[in-house]
Amino acid sequence: MRFNKLDLNLLVVLNALLTECNISRAAEKIYLSQSATSSALARLRDYFNDELLVSSGRQLVLTPRAKELVEPVREVLMRIDSTIATQPQFDPATETRTFTILVSDYTMAVLVPPLLEALYRQAPGVRVSLRHQYDRQPADVLEQGDADFLVIPSQYLAKEHPSAVLFEEDYLCVTWEGHSRIQDKLTFDDYLSCGHVIPTFASANPLPTLDGWFIESYDVKRRVEVTAPTMTGLPSLVVGTDRIATVHRRIALRAQEALPIRVWEPPPRIPRLVQSLQWHRHRNNDPAIRWLRDLFVDVARGV
Template sequence: MRFNKLDLNLLVALNALLAERNISRAAEKIFLSQPATSSALARLRAYFNDELLVPSGRQLILTPRAKELVEPVREILMRIDTTIAAQPLFDPATETRTFTLLVSDYTTAVLIPPLLEALYREAPGMRIRLRDQTDRPAEVLEQGEADFLVIPSQYLAKEHPSAALFEEDYLCVTWEGNTRVRDRLTFDDYLACGHVIATFINTHTNPLATFDGWFMESFDVKRRVEVTVPSMSALPALVVGTDRIATVHRRLAERARESLPVKLWEPPPRIPRLVQMLQWHKHRTNDPAIAWIRDKIINAATLV
């Protein structure tokens, strides 16, 4: 189909190229060969009378014209997907589509089990793909590569709807044989201990702060970090046998105490409660499947 002499099929290729900035990755994303994708780029360059992507070292960068096209092209394709391609009827009992959720390992541990149990009963053919949040979660949601994002409230994308799931606070975890922290945990103790923290790296190799890390940095609390790990749920086990300390979600800390020789303490720097949120793309609010799964996620959150 053509519109103003533009083959609209090329918009799919253009969206992939603008997002990936790499011909090979864009080709994989839209299930085309690399030569076919290169050919699509050549046709797009001719239509827009612009190079769109130009080499810079070993990578491609967007021209100013290409940068202007990123949001409009993404918006057009999302609208097509949600108004034309979306199924008007939804029957969970017979649904076989795959739905993608961007979640942390903490969310996977506390929220996903009751959700999967409910979905298994009511939508046994539905497939769920859990994807981590280390690769620009808001952008992945924008690109339509995920159906839902579960994330703390301060990281929400303002332009998309959301719903509160549950609240969480934090506890400090130490080994029961810790020689620095015995009867109580003071602020001085907290700063004196070496810390085990969770740190995540996104696709641009930038560290992503956890909620407690974001709070500490915001209020200039300097922790002496001795161990970093890409997992919140692993933190309690990593203080065992040491004088180190970890700041952990309360639910994870209390579970860890059931199987590990650890003690739990209220954090001396009072950390605000985390509000865990569910977010979805604004153009998919009225999608029957998205609405149904959204309600199931919100219901599962009452069980955590």
């Protein structure tokens, strides 16, 4: 189909190229061969009378014209997907749609199991693709249409997209039960004197961490001795040491059932975590998105 002499199928290729800045990755994303994607790029260059992507060393970079096209092309495709391509009705009992959800390991441990159980009962044909949320900024994932839902703390929500509160969480400190110094009470001085085990997540644009908040609030820095790419695994990493970890309450209490650890109320006051669900504004009227949103909220009440 053509509109003003532009083959509209090329918009999908253009969006992939503008997002990936790499012909091979773009081809893989839209299930085309590399030669077909290169051919489509040539046609796009001819239509826009612009190179769109040019070599810079070993990389391809966007031309100024291509940068201007990023948001409009993405917006057009999202609107098509959320209006024309969306089914007007959703029957969970017969649906076979796949939902992509970005989650943390904390969400995987606390919320995902009861959600999958509810889905299995109510929508047995629905498939779920769970993806790690730390690879990119959450808002970018929504804007690029690479996920149906994000499950993230409320402070990281994108203002331009709708969201719903799921549940609240607070923190506990965890130490080995054989800790040589902390026996009856955890003081603020104890907290600072211990080596800390903290989560770190590889990302080109990492989200703020508890450490950043801690420094701003108390003008002190924790002595970090161990970093790990997980929150749920931190309690096991203090066992046999005089280190301490600060983790979500639900994670700490579950770990206490299986590990030789003790849990403590943190001596510094730490704001409660508000875990939220977010989806793209153009999918707000998608009946499938609305149904799964409501199921999320319902399941979260039990958490």
